[in-house]
Amino acid sequence: MNNPHVPMPLLSTVALASPLALNLFVPAMPDAARDLGVDINTIQLTFTAYLLTLAIGQLISGPLADYFGRKPVLLWGLALHVAGSVLAASANDITLLIAGRVLQALGGSTAMSLARTIIVDVHGRQGAAGKMGYMVMSIAIAQSIAPALGGFLNLWFGWSSTFLLPLVIGTGVALAAVKWLPETCQQKSDGLRPGRVLAQYRQVLSSSEYLGYALSTTFIATVFYMFMGSSPYLVVDQLGGNSAQFGSWFLIVSLAFMAGSLLSTRLAQLLNIDRMIMLGNSLSLLGTLLLLWFALQHQLSFWTLFVPMAVVTLGRGLSQPNAQSGAIACALSFPNTAAGTASGLMGFIQLLTGAVMAQITPWLMHQGLVVLMGCMVAAPVLAMACHSYSWLKRQRPAAITANL
Template sequence: MTHTSVAATQPAAKPSFIALLIAASAVSPLGINMYLPSMPGMARAFGVDFATIQLTLSLYLAAMACGQLIIGSLSDRFGRRPMLLIGLLVFVLGSLVCLTAQNVGLLIFGRVVQAIGGCAGITLSRAIVRDLYGRKQVASMIGYVTMGMAVAPMIAPTMGGVLETLYGWRASFVFLMLFGGLVLVVASWQLHETNHNRDAAGSIRQLLHSYLSLFRSRLFWGYTLAASFVSAVFFAFVAGAPYVMIELMGRSPAEYGFYFAIVPSGYILGNFASGRFAGGVGPNRMILAGTFVTLASVAGMAITFAMGFLHPVALFGPMFFIGLGNGLVLPSGIAGAISVKPEAAGAAAGLSGSLQIGFGALVAPVVGATLGSTVWPLITIMAICSLLALASFGLVADRRRSNPATRV
């Protein structure tokens, strides 16, 4: 039985099961975003500079990239359920290490452990959706799942800012440990295995063959790179915005958290549009529209700061539309990448997710190293990533012109 036929015969997922996927997907975004308002205060608490404390973000993203690469392929071989449960347990343990860290080195180690475990939720929720739904429904369903998942980064900085103000930076890690533990308990109770094609994954040699076939696919690279560069625009902002807001503008961590809620609001709207229209409009048009929205929004941010308007609205207003662009691009880009080789959906989800997060891990330290007395290094890096996203989409467009029968 092929993977496609299995997906076609699966019963529709219950709302409670989709809610579990949303919660599992939210674990790692919470780990990324909740402690952001605390970063300047953490640097002062450990007696290090901002670039050093930013390693807790960039290495988290790097560990997520590596973890997704491994977890996705292992789930093809051993199943989605055991890999997700193991990942959630590792996330809880990593959160405990961060909570009890007495020096920055141990904190960074805890963040790496946290990331390796947390990435299971993002990777495997996408693979599970691909297991349950046919290729025409994948982009829409991923859009709905990630729309719900976007609530996590919307509320996380706000909660983190308030917790930082009231109880200090360690309170965020208490929350992450408790949330991860709750999702672990519910998943162990409700999650059933969706990968009924595990024999096709076979040996390590066959897993490597799956990766090699993905590496040779222009379509896979087109969808993955477009999604990765658009995502990198967001991660560049995440890396630099706390410094710009708190250090350059003199605002509080709590205020940063409240303004940050604007960004996921745009992402939710974009994901809702993807869920509603991707099936009819087609994933390629959604990707192209989202890429242009992102590029135009970065240009708007640059114009606003060039006019001398140094205010949080100038930073977060355009980011609403960049979030919208991410919401239009990512579901269709992910759906395209994991549908190139349906029999290796876990490997494709892991590799595409690894590259997507890996690009964020690359831009985050660059932003941290270049930011100084102005916002322009941040804007420049965001603009470069936007242009590269548009260029990457050319790989998909070229393939479709050369093979009009190609569909995702």
């Protein structure tokens, strides 16, 4: 059977829907908290719940798509994303707003997961690599412009307007998928079999080497989530800025991550995976140390907040793809373990940890800026420790073989 044709622009737009929706609302959170009469800890639930739902959605969307088919599950996911956008845009209390964000994330996680799966269905594992680059770039661009766009929308039209763009994009993509997206699942599974899926996850988690790489990229990501959970309030409450200024300065952070990712591909021929991870983690540690230094010197400004964070994300761009590749390679040493299983589990660990840290961040801010920045420093230190453990375990069998 010939593989069906699937337009890449359609899949790229499907994949960026969730990252765009997540980051559009972040600059508007302080204003939404004031309008709804809630404190920082409560409004933070709109961010935390989104991340937590993304984590859970990555675990369940794959098995559902294997059983029911890609297209129906994707269309239901987009419908949930649109419904969540409508609910959040019309919310007049925090409960409805959180519920809308959960629906947005549940549908968005399905879209992100299945866009990758459909590419593999159509092009195979080898051919999918080049096509996946277009999707990654579209997601990176969406993450870069979303805070700036959301900041200006909030400033001009109010925080509810940040949900209108996801509504329009979700509706347009759903209609396009109905017309142009074929079913790409050639052989559906004969049952959901959650026991088999759980057994695969347990097998992957039994690998301490896999956990070392997965936790390394997770700890670096927690710096980003702590920054996202604190910087909008620091800009508004301590620097006297507004949501548009936050979004504009955040472009530096996003562009640094894109530069790191691009540099990672250029350095791949010069440095192996582990050296690239160590280089990236070292840069991230340098960025967090700068944040801590400026906090100790009471020199908080737009420059001292966003430029050091750009150094952190530059390092993350170098380390993240390599740590993910290392983790998946470790997991594939087990029989009957698919790359999707290892990747989905790693995404779950990262997003779950991010959700927890994002919710703790307001409490850390209450303890003081030095405490918050100190926790950011601890994250890359833990990342380097986890990676070093996995690196040493990988070198040990090679050393034993060389001595035989």
